[in-house]
Amino acid sequence: xxxxxxxxxxxxxxxxxxxxxxxxxxxxxxxxxxxxxxxxxxxxxxxxxxxxxxxxxxxxxxxxxxxxxxxxxxxxxxxxxxxxxxxxxxxxxxxxxxxxxxxxxxxxxxxxxxxxxxxxxxxxxxxxxxxxxxxxxxxxxxxxxxxxxxxxxxxxxxxxxxxxxxxxxxxxxxxxxxxxxxxxxxxxxxxxxxxxxxxxxxxxxxxxxxxxxxxxxxxxxxxxxxxxxxxxxx
Amino acid sequence: xxxxxxxxxxxxxxxxxxxxxxxxxxxxxxxxxxxxxxxxxxxxxxxxxxxxxxxxxxxxxxxxxxxxxxxxxxxxxxxxxxxxxxxxxxxxxxxxxxxxxxxxxxxxxxxxxxxxxxxxxxxxxxxxxxxxxxxxxxxxxxxxxxxxxxxxxxxxxxxxxxxxxxxxxxxxxxxxxxxxxxxxxxxxxxxxxxxxxxxxxxxxxxxxxxxxxxxxxxxxxxxxxxxxxxxxxx
DNA sequence: GCATCGGATATTGGATCCAATATTGATTAT
DNA sequence: ATAATCAATATTGGATCCAATATCCGATGC
Numbered sequence: 445x446x447x448x449x450x451x452x453x454x455x456x457x458x459x460x461x462x463x464x465x466x467x468x469x470x471x472x473x474x475x476x477x478x479x480x481x482x483x484x485x486x487x488x489x490x491x492x493x494x495x496x497x498x499x500x501x502x503x504x505x506x507x508x509x510x511x512x513x514x515x516x517x518x519x520x521x522x523x524x525x526x527x528x529x530x531x532x533x534x535x536x537x538x539x540x541x542x543x544x545x546x547x548x549x550x551x552x553x554x555x556x557x558x559x560x561x562x563x564x565x566x567x568x569x570x571x572x573x574x575x576x577x578x579x580x581x582x583x584x585x586x587x588x589x590x591x592x593x594x595x596x597x598x599x600x601x602x603x604x605x606x607x608x609x610x611x612x613x614x615x616x617x618x619x620x621x622x623x624x625x626x627x628x629x630x631x632x633x634x635x636x637x638x639x640x641x642x643x644x645x646x647x648x649x650x651x652x653x654x655x656x657x658x659x660x661x662x663x664x665x666x667x668x669x670x671x672x673x674x675x676x677x678x
Numbered sequence: 679x680x681x682x683x684x685x686x687x688x689x690x691x692x693x694x695x696x697x698x699x700x701x702x703x704x705x706x707x708x709x710x711x712x713x714x715x716x717x718x719x720x721x722x723x724x725x726x727x728x729x730x731x732x733x734x735x736x737x738x739x740x741x742x743x744x745x746x747x748x749x750x751x752x753x754x755x756x757x758x759x760x761x762x763x764x765x766x767x768x769x770x771x772x773x774x775x776x777x778x779x780x781x782x783x784x785x786x787x788x789x790x791x792x793x794x795x796x797x798x799x800x801x802x803x804x805x806x807x808x809x810x811x812x813x814x815x816x817x818x819x820x821x822x823x824x825x826x827x828x829x830x831x832x833x834x835x836x837x838x839x840x841x842x843x844x845x846x847x848x849x850x851x852x853x854x855x856x857x858x859x860x861x862x863x864x865x866x867x868x869x870x871x872x873x874x875x876x877x878x879x880x881x882x883x884x885x886x887x888x889x890x891x892x893x894x895x896x897x898x899x900x901x902x903x904x905x906x907x908x909x910x911x912x
Numbered sequence: 913g914c915a916t917c918g919g920a921t922a923t924t925g926g927a928t929c930c931a932a933t934a935t936t937g938a939t940t941a942t
Numbered sequence: 943a944t945a946a947t948c949a950a951t952a953t954t955g956g957a958t959c960c961a962a963t964a965t966c967c968g969a970t971g972c
Contacts, residue, residue, distance in 0.1 A: 465963095466757055466925065492954070502927045503954090504738065508745050515749020517839070523700055524933050524954060539839045546780045605751070605773045609843070699933095701956065726924070736957045737924090758924060758963050 468505035475509055479518055479529055480618035481584070486531035490519065517616040530616070534669060537617065541665045544613050547606055548598065548661070549654050555600035556650035564646060567596045571638050578631040586625050586634075587618075593638060597645065617668075624667050633663060702739035709743055713752055713763055714852035715818070720765035724753065751850040764850070768903060771851065775899045778847050782895070783888050785835040785844065790884035793834035798880065801830045805872050812865040820859050820868075821852075827872060831879065851902075858901050867897060 464470045478484040490510065496503045510527045513519045519527045532540070573589035591614065598607045624630050637660040644652040698704045712718040724744065730737045744761045747753045753761045766774070807823035825848065832841045858864050871894040878886040 468925075469757070491952095493952095504926055504928095507742060507954090508925095511742050511745035512749060515746060523703075525935095526954060536839060539837055542784070542837070543781065543840055543843065546784055547777065550776070550780055603773050603776070605770060606777055609777065725922095727922095738956055738958095741924090742955095759965095760924060 466505070467501045468508050471499055471501055471506050471509040472512060474499055475513060476518070476615070476618075479513075480587075480615075480622070482619065482622070484529050486529050486619055488529045490527040490529065492526070516612045518618075529619075532617065532620065537620065537665065537668065540613050540617055541661060544610060545658060545661060547610050547613075549658065551598045551601040551603055551606055551610065552654050552657055553650045554602060555597050556645055556648055556653050558602055559597065559600035559645055563596055563600045564642075567593055567642060567645070570596055571635075571642060574638060575635055578635060581628075583622055583625045586631065587621060590625075590634065590638075597641075620668050621664070623671050624664055627667070630663075630667055634660070637663075700739070701735045702742050705733055705735055705740050705743040706746060708733055709747060710752070710849070710852075713747075714821075714849075714856070716853065716856070718763050720763050720853055722763045724761040724763065726760070750846045752852075763853075766851065766854065771854065771899065771902065774847050774851055775895060778844060779892060779895060781840055781844050781847075782832065782891065785832045785837055785840055786888050786891055787884045788836060789831050789834035790879055790882055790887050792836055793831065793879055797830055797834045798876075801827055801876060801879070804830055805869075805876060808872060809869055812869060815862075817856055817859045820865065821855060824859075824868065824872075831875075854902050855898070857905050858898050861901070864897075864901055868894070871897070 464473065475484070484490070492503045492506055492510075496506045499506070510519060510521070514521050514527065518530055520530050521527050570589050570593035574586055574593055577583075577586035577589055594614075595607065595611065598610060601607065625634075637656060641653055641656045641660070644656060698707065709718070718724070726737045726740055726744075730740045733740070744753060744755070748755045748761065752764055754764050755761050804823050804827035808820055808827055811817075811820035811823055828848075829841065829845065832844060835841065859868075871890060875887055875890045875894070878890060
């Protein structure tokens with residue numbers, strides 16, 4: 445970060461976002477984006493020097509950001525060989541969804557009994573954004589709003605550590621999720637299911653909400669499985 | 679790591695262990711040990727320069743190790759303020775055990791149906807070490823053997839990611855677990871419960887094993903809760 | 913006396929340089 | 943031709959130095 449503005453590359457589409465206060469956070473965001481958008485694809489080795497130069501930072505904050513991503517399961521690491529974008533096998537994907545099932549069921553169950561009006565309204569707002577993005581066909585915006593929708597609900601569980609773990613699991617499959625939203629039929633279904641879940645939450649029907657959201661996940665995982673074998677092509 | 683042998687401090691009791699191939703891994707091990715043994719106590723700030731000097735490494739590998747520990751929840755981090763040993767509230771502790779309950783129940787259930795003879799024998803060996811350490815009153819050795827016992831069983835689940843998460847959760851409460859083993863009555867109970875679990879696993883009684891191990895955890899958490907308020911005193 | 917401001921100090925964040933290890937490719941013996 | 947060896951190169955690991963930020967503490971005004 446010797447110069448205020450770097451050149452354009454991985455960091456190119458950094459539209460109107462303002463830069464985080466530390467290089468490390470900046471790099472973290474850019475790396476996440478690069479992975480979730482497919483700019484860096486599963487299995488790709490991460491060359492530190494090239495990437496550091498592209499982002500216009502030194503290798504030090506880059507390496508720390510990579511350690512964070514390693515902890516989140518987005519990249520793997522081999523001593524003296526470097527970091528690689530995690531390549532999820534079909535088994536890995538199923539395992540991630542199984543874990544999410546176990547954790548989210550409990551979180552949603554608790555959230556249903558505790559969620560307040562503000563949180564419900566926040567979820568409704570997120571849902572409105574989901575529908576908006578879906579109508580516009582903006583897959584990325586939809587994924588982001590969708591994430592907000594679910595996280596808002598989960599946070600009502602009062603289990604912050606659990607939510608953090610779920611969020612991490614969620615992120616680890618980001619690279620594979622966009623394919624799901626690409627399909628218009630799936631976008632429709634997501635909207636329907638969200639509406640049903642909101643309805644059940646408003647009525648404090650915990651088990652109903654758990655059931656609907658479990659089905660919601662199941663749909664996603666089967667759809668992703670269908671296209672998985674091999675990395676998601678660019 | 680300019681000199682082969684550093685001075686004595688956090689790294690002092692590095693008995694007969696051989697040094698890992700990279701400074702970062704070495705630091706990671708030492709930090710974990712320092713936290714679990716109480717050499718670094720919950721809430722303590724981690725001064726990088728002092729610690730780096732004590733371990734005879736530069737701050738670079740230390741910072742990367744701290745990032746790893748941050749991901750595992752053993753330390754917290756605030757930009758420009760540094761790292762602190764995580765201080766678990768009572769609520770946090772309960773949450774960790776709740777998550778473990780959800781994940782381990784499923785893992786044990788699967789493990790019971792899949793565990794092979796070698797894994798069973800490995801668990802039995804670990805259990806023998808647990809009993810040995812308990813008899814000798816060696817709390818640290820007991821904690822380590824105990825960990826091997828449980829991990830051996832969990833690994834039979836065929837869910838490596840889940841096991842990794844459980845291991846991380848396990849580690850995050852290390853600082854508080856030693857108090858449990860300190861009590862001879864608890865040591866006795868642990869041994870009994872392990873034997874019962876092994877027996878049920880041999881008979882492929884999944885639900886029985888799940889039940890016994892759930893009770894096993896419940897005992898531990900209530901015992902730890904009793905002494906928790908405030909950090910575990912040195 | 914108390915709060916506020918400002919500078920000195922401590923501590924973390926980042927850049928650069930050097931060392932250690934792995935990878936690659938040419939060379940040679942079989 | 944093929945496999946093994948070894949040097950050249952690429953890449954990561956680590957140390958040191960400098961910059962940026964926060965913290966601490968005394969001075970100053972009310």
